[in-house]
Amino acid sequence: MHLKLHFLSALVASIVAQHYAVPNRPEGAFSYIQPANTTILGQYGHSPAVYPSPRISGAGRWEESLRKARKFVAELTLEEKATMVTGKPGPCTGNIYPIHRMGFSGLCLQDGPAAIRNADYSSVFPAGVTIASSWDRKMMYDRSVAMGREFKSKGAHIALAPAVGPLGRSAYSGRNWEGFSPDPYLSGVAMGLSVRGLQDAGVQATAKHFILNEQEILRNPTLGRTNDWVFEAVSSNADDRTMHELYLWPFANAVHEQVSAVMCSYQRINGSYGCQNSKALNGLLKEELGFQGYVMSDWFATHAGVASMEAGLDMDMPGTPLRKVILPDGSGYNSYLGGNVTLAVRNGTISKERVNDMVERIMTPYFFLKQNQNFPTIDPSSMKLKALAPSEQLFYDWEAEVTAPASRDVRDDHGQLIRKHAAASTILLKNEKNALPLRSPKSIYVYGNDAGDTTQGPLNQEEYEFGNYAVGGGSGAARFSEHVTPLRAIQERAAAQGNALVQFWLNNTQILEMDPSSMFSTEEPDVCIVMTKSWASEGWDRETLDLEWEGSAVVDKVASVCSNTMVVIHSGGINMMPFASHPNVTAIIAAHYPGDQAGYSMVDVMYGDVNPSGRLPYTIAHNPTDYEFAPITTGVTTNGTEDWQSWFDEKLFIDYRHFDKTNTSVLYEFGFGLSYTTFALSNLTIHKVATGDIEALPKKQDIAPGGNPALWETLYKIEIMVHNTGHVRGAAVPQLYITFPEQGPDDTPVRQLRGFEKIELSTCGQQTVNFELMRRDISYWDVAVQQWRIPEGEITISAGWSSRDLVEFGTFTVA
DSSP states (O other): OHHHHHHHHHHHHHHHHHHOOOOOOOTTSOOOOOOSOOSGGGOSSOOOOOOSOOOOOOTTTTHHHHHHHHHHHHTOOHHHHHHHTBOOOSSSSEEEOOBGGGTBOOEEEEOOSSSOSSOSSOOOOOOHHHHHTTTOHHHHHHHHHHHHHHHHHTTOSEEOOOBOSSOOSSTTOTTGGGSOOSSHHHHHHHHHHHHHHHHHTTOEEEEEEETTOOOOTTOSOEEOTTSSEEEOOOEEEOOHHHIIIIISHHHHHHHHTTOSEEEEOSSEETTEEGGGOHIIIIIIIIIISOOOSEEEEOTTOOOOSHHHHHHTOOBBSSSSOSSOEEOTTSOEESOSSTHHHHHHHHTTSSOHHHHHHHHHHHHHHHHHTTTTSSOOOBOHHHHHHHTOOHHHHTTOOGGGTBOSSOSOOOOTTHHHHHHHHHHHHOEEEEEGGGOOSOOOOSEEEEESTTSSOOSSOSBOOSOOSSSOOOSOBGGGOOBOSOOOOHHHHHHHHHHHTTOOEEEEEOOHHHHHHSOGGGSSSSSOOSEEEEEEEEOOBTTBOOSOSSOSTTHHHHHHHHHTTOSSEEEEEEESSOOOOTTTTOTTEEEEEEOOOOOTTHHHHHHHHHTTSSOOOOOOSSOBOSSGGGGTTSOOOOOOOOOOTTOOEEEOTTTTOOTHHHHHHTTOOOSBOTTOOBOSSOEEEEEEEEEEOSOSOOOSSOOOOOOBTTBOGGGGSEEEEEEEEEEEOSSSOEEEOOEEEEEOOTTSOSSOOSOEEEEEOOEEEOTTOEEEEEEEEEGGGGOEEETTTTEEEOOSSEEEEEEEEETTEEEEEEEEEOO
């Protein structure tokens, strides 16, 4: 009786949480204006209930796999089903236990979005923000195929990647580097191709973190000494149109590509926790987008049993709660799910059909990707590198599942791929007097603590003073089996080109204390390269956009005496560059987190082996205050448990959309990047592809993965000619933006990215590029009718080289 009351009370509490309106904003927060549409879907801070959780249908080539999953589930006991939906300790980041009588060897889930975190003899790939800077669709796909092959070869069924939450609302978010770009279209393309690449390699992809997961500070509730919440986690409060046009957009791409899993997020969404928010999971994800896979919790993000399952959660990870579950009789349980699932079914608190659906959703991708056929065993090194406590290993004897060979080298030729991708993602922001490419300099001075080897081991989980930042921290971090530093690569290249002199100072404090007259051993060197960096990690947000360890001051110090100073930045995102206008700073390179071939990819660009073609996936403003349009919620001084509220009042206007709306000058705009050659565009033409009249609202069709299939139909094709007008072979990145009619919906961005391609052209070469506009691309989310609508009037097409360098234009009216 006590158990039944516990589950019923949990369900009631969840339903109440789904309906309540969050408190008014504390004094000093953004002003709040009630939207004109006063229906529940137009309000902030409220998440309407959507029940029941939709059952998997097998739509989108999953039918045969679903039949196998249902046959499998039909033979399970209730206790086995409970095991299938609950994580347990083991050798991997997350583990589902085997059921040997069914021939099921369990599931191994491994971090992360740039590498297998708990592995040796594996590669560290360019971070999400890095590959997004390539603006190269093929590279986005190839990177994930290679990564997926390494996951599979190490015995990982599920990659906890790719990430698009955070999208990048705030420049300060600690995990922006794991994702791609604050632009939903660019992120959507990268997300879809990353999912396809991982799954083509035979590994289940996990789209994360669903949704509005835009800050690290107070992402989890604060636990008091008496096991109660001191503060509920921050609530991300966004309106319906913003949700669809910004934050849901790239997840739709992932679902359209048949993503196997979606990870729900830590924080609250309009007042209700992400992993028990029925509107987000049941309504948006499973119903509107037609998601056929399973929803897994982020680690310790489950705060209820029945309530979470009813709201759409299918798998609890890691299987233990953030706080101990205390029942009315004083007893406690290790999981909100686990054995509680068995109890809940037997006492009628949750239906057997819902539990069956949870397991069917988990097993369908398993069969779809043929993971039941000769899948590699888990590499024993995973357990050792994870360093499980002995008490955790008592739950299950993993020795039978973790078998030789150990420490398998799965890197193949991926080092060359990483080098190529990182070089193509390197962004040249400044190049005065054609200082780059380098022309066999004889005297090279290297400054800065980012240039050399780390002094803190191969796993860069925390910020460190000495060593190159090639990947960020937290669950997205990686263990380096190889790490080519910038200094090593420069020394090797200098030796290969006539034993040029390379001297270096790696202590920023020492550099700043040096007498300017002692900065050089003899005369001024041919080039001074200043290696700077900025750390970003899960668990906390960035406190500053400045370069760390006084990097900007080091640049100024070197530039004060060296007339050819070049700056290289390894960072997880946006940085202030007060030195950008310094006359002695001749070149600036943004390399982000390039992976384990960081030095080689940098040198390839600086010496001209690779013509730089990276483009900014975000905007670099002049001042930190320019980013206050979307602040991270910090420093709440009141003590109410519900007081941490993050109001997304900027709505659709983040990054370049904001700067265009306010007509604010920026340092380097979205999409910007230089090359060693020049390009031109001409002959923009617009062709209608769809036959017959095009209705404003999409024709109703059965929902498939990604939503209404009509949204993914190409309606128009844009052609444009691209010319290489310079003297060097190089890759051009033409970009396409749309502007909605003036009579269209209010609060619409001035322009929005809706196409890009990367093409390599020889000197004097030219090529026609085609951009396809799907229905979704030229629609906005109509809150009143809850559908995507094409606006009435003339739509403007702009093509160019960045969001503010547009050179070709055209218009069309949908009819």
